[in-house]
Amino acid sequence: MSSARSDALAPDATLPDARVGEHVRAAAEAIAIPLGAIAVAMVLFGIFIALLGKNPLEVYELIYRGGFASAFAWQNSLARAAPLMLTALCVALPAQAGLMVIGAEGAVVLGALAAAVAGHALSGAPPFVDKTAMALSAMVVGGAWIAAAGALRQYRGVNETISSLLLTYIGIAVFNHLVEGVLRDPASLNKPSTHPIGTANMLGDFPMLDVHWGLGFGIIACIVAYVLVYRSTWGFGLRVVGGNARAARFVGLPVNRVVILACALGGAAAGLAGMAEVAAVHGSANASVIAGYGYAGILVAFIARQNPLAIIPVAVLFGGIAASGGMLQRRLDLSDAAVLVLQGIAFLTILGAESLYGRFRIFRTEASR
Amino acid sequence: MPHSQEPHRLRRRVLQAAVAAGACALAPGLVSRAQAQSKLLVGVIYVGPKDDYGYNQAQAQAAAAMKKIPGVTVIEQEKVAETIDVQKVMASMIEQDGATLIFPTSFGYFDPHVLKVAERYPKVRFAHCGGLWTEGKHPKNTGSYFGYIDECQYLDGIVAGMTSKSKKLGFIAAKPIPQVLRNINAFTLGARSVDPSCTTRVIFTGDWSLPVKEAEAANTLIDQGVDVLTCHVDSPKVIVEGAERRGVYVCGYHASQATLAPKGYLTGAEWNWVTPYTEHVKAAQAGAPMKNFLRGGLKEGFVRTSPYGTSVSEATRKKADAVKADMMKSGFAIFKGPLKDNAGKTVINAGVAQQQTDPVLEQMNYLVDGVIGKI
Numbered sequence: 001m002s003s004a005r006s007d008a009l010a011p012d013a014t015l016p017d018a019r020v021g022e023h024v025r026a027a028a029e030a031i032a033i034p035l036g037a038i039a040v041a042m043v044l045f046g047i048f049i050a051l052l053g054k055n056p057l058e059v060y061e062l063i064y065r066g067g068f069a070s071a072f073a074w075q076n077s078l079a080r081a082a083p084l085m086l087t088a089l090c091v092a093l094p095a096q097a098g099l100m101v102i103g104a105e106g107a108v109v110l111g112a113l114a115a116a117v118a119g120h121a122l123s124g125a126p127p128f129v130d131k132t133a134m135a136l137s138a139m140v141v142g143g144a145w146i147a148a149a150g151a152l153r154q155y156r157g158v159n160e161t162i163s164s165l166l167l168t169y170i171g172i173a174v175f176n177h178l179v180e181g182v183l184r185d186p187a188s189l190n191k192p193s194t195h196p197i198g199t200a201n202m203l204g205d206f207p208m209l210d211v212h213w214g215l216g217f218g219i220i221a222c223i224v225a226y227v228l229v230y231r232s233t234w235g236f237g238l239r240v241v242g243g244n245a246r247a248a249r250f251v252g253l254p255v256n257r258v259v260i261l262a263c264a265l266g267g268a269a270a271g272l273a274g275m276a277e278v279a280a281v282h283g284s285a286n287a288s289v290i291a292g293y294g295y296a297g298i299l300v301a302f303i304a305r306q307n308p309l310a311i312i313p314v315a316v317l318f319g320g321i322a323a324s325g326g327m328l329q330r331r332l333d334l335s336d337a338a339v340l341v342l343q344g345i346a347f348l349t350i351l352g353a354e355s356l357y358g359r360f361r362i363f364r365t366e367a368s369r
Numbered sequence: 370m371p372h373s374q375e376p377h378r379l380r381r382r383v384l385q386a387a388v389a390a391g392a393c394a395l396a397p398g399l400v401s402r403a404q405a406q407s408k409l410l411v412g413v414i415y416v417g418p419k420d421d422y423g424y425n426q427a428q429a430q431a432a433a434a435m436k437k438i439p440g441v442t443v444i445e446q447e448k449v450a451e452t453i454d455v456q457k458v459m460a461s462m463i464e465q466d467g468a469t470l471i472f473p474t475s476f477g478y479f480d481p482h483v484l485k486v487a488e489r490y491p492k493v494r495f496a497h498c499g500g501l502w503t504e505g506k507h508p509k510n511t512g513s514y515f516g517y518i519d520e521c522q523y524l525d526g527i528v529a530g531m532t533s534k535s536k537k538l539g540f541i542a543a544k545p546i547p548q549v550l551r552n553i554n555a556f557t558l559g560a561r562s563v564d565p566s567c568t569t570r571v572i573f574t575g576d577w578s579l580p581v582k583e584a585e586a587a588n589t590l591i592d593q594g595v596d597v598l599t600c601h602v603d604s605p606k607v608i609v610e611g612a613e614r615r616g617v618y619v620c621g622y623h624a625s626q627a628t629l630a631p632k633g634y635l636t637g638a639e640w641n642w643v644t645p646y647t648e649h650v651k652a653a654q655a656g657a658p659m660k661n662f663l664r665g666g667l668k669e670g671f672v673r674t675s676p677y678g679t680s681v682s683e684a685t686r687k688k689a690d691a692v693k694a695d696m697m698k699s700g701f702a703i704f705k706g707p708l709k710d711n712a713g714k715t716v717i718n719a720g721v722a723q724q725q726t727d728p729v730l731e732q733m734n735y736l737v738d739g740v741i742g743k744i
Contacts, residue, residue: 072461073465190499281452282481283481288450323457326458330412330445330446333445
């Protein structure tokens with residue numbers, strides 16, 4: 001990760017032509033290395049499958065068919081990818097400021113709760129107003145939750161990795177307490193839930209697709225985050241803070257404010273994921289919202305090397321693996337744990353491949369050779 | 370799960386698949402082959418692992434039995450979350466595998482997930498476990514099945530009450546929802562029917578699968594002098610093992626956990642899902658209308674008790690068997706007046722007997738007298 005940041009921060013002393021070439025080479029490297037790592041992971045997984053007495057070739061075929069071979073499979077993968085894009089941003093944005101936040105799950109569930117409360121309170125208002133209120137309240141609550149972890153670190157020196165994880169436990173406990181207590185719809189007998197937001201206020205699907213609008217939120221948020229981080233002055237300041245906070249302070253950057261805002265933006269993205277769960281899937285907030293999207297987002301962000309734009313394809317890949325995992329279970333009687341093995345191997349090989357950046361001659365520019 | 374395969378068969382499969390991979394698009398899928406041999410493809414979806422010694426295992430046992438019905442092929446998927454995940458899994462079973470009857474077995478799958486997918490696929494049958502299917506409100510191609518397992522809990526209570534020496538019983542429960550409260554109450558009423566000095570201490574863990582909290586709750590209860598434990602969580606495994614290790618008795622739930630506690634296992638309340646599964650399969654095979662609402666207890670074969678453990682005395686067996694025989698006739702009511710809750714408030718008036726089919730029982734919101742705990 002640090003190499004990506006320092007590359008981007010390097011002063012541009014080279015000529016424009018050489019710069020373009022450098023960008024292309026860097027992009028090619030950033031694509032080729034993870035792809036190579038995935039290929040290695042597939043081979044290792046194939047060996048594991050053979051040890052289980054199944055045919056690896058059949059498994060590869062089913063992974064392709066389950067996740068990517070048809071329009072149906074693609075929609076299956078994309079629908080699963082939608083929340084991961086937003087929760088991955090909750091890791092990637094603070095990471096740009098040098099923070100390792102792993103508490104997106106708390107922001108998701110509290111964002112979902114805020115959205116459900118706002119959605120029910122305004123269920124009589126025009127749907128557009130209601131939906132906007134749901135999105136905003138979810139983003140504010142999610143943002144404040146992660147900003148708290150950022151503030152604790154900046155002002156009290158509390159490690160943000162630990163505090164954000166602990167905040168998640170608190171968030172889930174608060175969520176359960178309220179959903180099973182004062183906010184419970186008395187009609188929800190065996191599955192305690194908040195009052196429904198009403199069908200008119202639900203987010204629909206993309207036209208012609210069986211994928212809800214949460215995917216749109218995810219893609220737009222990733223693009224906006226990319227522009228913000230890599231194409232804006234604030235983003236430049238953010239990356240300076242992430243590269244060297246003391247230097248940033250020395251040149252007069254408001255480090256605390258930058259860090260906390262980065263956390264707040266990440267938390268807002270995760271909160272929005274919670275809103276999409278309520279408004280596009282469940283129709284109310286209940287324990288089903290605590291589905292682990294926040295934790296899966298950590299993996300996505302790391303594999304995307306904390307680059308907001310790279311999060312999109314990585315999330316789709318994860319969605320695809322989840323979709324094809326089901327196919328492996330149904331067709332080959334493999335257990336769910338076998339699919340987790342694939343995810344685990346892929347994660348390790350991709351992270352292991354981090355050390356390979358800059359080692360291959362073909363990706364190096366003339367100047368750096 | 371065992372994956373045994375003889376070497377020569379494996380070699381043949383490898384060769385087959387190698388050829389198939391060469392002509393990838395023409396590769397014959399496993400299921401399309403299976404479909405050619407059978408008429409009905411059934412999909413079963415579990416929320417947890419299907420070998421959890423509990424809720425999911427009880428469903429998986431019925432799925433395994435269903436595989437033996439001629440003309441039926443079963444496909445299964447475990448650890449499917451109650452999110453968009455289950456919607457996509459149901460759609461995949463229909464679109465990619467050709468399933469026409471689906472058992473989404475977790476309570477949380479029904480609303481909104483099953484309802485949404487069922488509307489999109491009106492020709493596919495969805496038999497959901499635990500839901501309250503309502504005429505006019507829910508699609509015709511959906512249905513719910515459930516069992517009156519409180520009957521087994523009542524029998525467990527009798528066995529527990531007669532076996533206990535301290536007369537302190539312990540119940541570890543997930544959430545204070547009607548289904549769970551009904552079990553706690555039936556267990557307590559059973560125990561107090563044989564010994565009114567029995568009390569049940571309840572600990573709610575807060576969720577369906579929290580093994581660490583469940584183990585802690587078991588230890589806490591045993592430390593308080595409880596000598597018979599039972600529970601209503603998704604997997605009773607750690608509770609049953611903990612009871613055995615501490616040398617107290619235990620009644621199982623969902624499936625049989627007798628092998629986990631050879632000394633202390635008294636009996637247990639088990640689902641016998643093969644009964645509703647078979648009814649749905651037969652209706653689907655015959656093209657008969659969807660069975661929208663299936664309920665039953667011991668008499669109908671929806672639930673059963675585990676065989677008595679070695680610690681259960683002859684007198685206890687006789688007593689429990691006699692009550693069981695009463696239940697097998699109609700008219701036995703577990704919840705009848707006068708009945709007070711544990712705060713002294715009358716919840717069922719004298720002279721009122723709520724039969725098992727009474728919908729008011731599915732909205733239970735109290736703990737009966739003799740239960741130590743709060744909702």
